[in-house]
Amino acid sequence: MAHRQRAEGAAPADKTCVACGRRIQWRAKWARDWDAVKYCSDACRRRGVTEGDRMLEAAILALLAQRPTGATILDSDAAREVGGEDWQQLAEPARRAARRLSAAGQIDILQSGSMVDASTAKGPLQLRRR
Structure with missing residues (x-):
């Protein structure tokens, strides 16, 4: 289903983690709060940028x-x-x-x-x- 959404253009563009700089790919579970997603993992959220x-x-x-x-x-x-x-x-x-x-x-x-x-x-x- 996610592949179909991406092909149709329904999924938003990937983001970059503010802590590690890795690409964050859109996931259906984040559909409600995609705009608020800043980190790729809990570890990056804890670490942040020092x-x-x-x-x-x-x-x-x-x-x-x-x-x-x-x-x-x-x-x-x-x-x-x-x-x-x-x-x-x-x-x-x-x-x-x-x-x-x-x-x-x-x-x-x-x-x-x-x-x-x-x-x-x-x-x-x-x-x-x-």
Whole structure:
């Protein structure tokens, strides 16, 4: 039924989770309150977006501003910039920051030089200014 609704155009467009930047696909159980849906999961709702997350976003944008147009950085570069020696614990938060920036239209996410869907990409992410 959901496939039929989507084909007929009855289902609203997908959204982006404000915490992790992943795509939220419309579900029939959310039909009444789709406009209020902001998070893809309870974990994202609990986590939200912290000051540390904003620092990672700023680090990504600052690192990209230092590079020539078209040059890329890795998501781990931002984690290293913010976390120093303990950067590994910031690896996933840096990926979330990159997905949020991509959803906002500020950066592109690539792997092996090709654009990828940030919601499903696995492994290191290459980031470049849009």
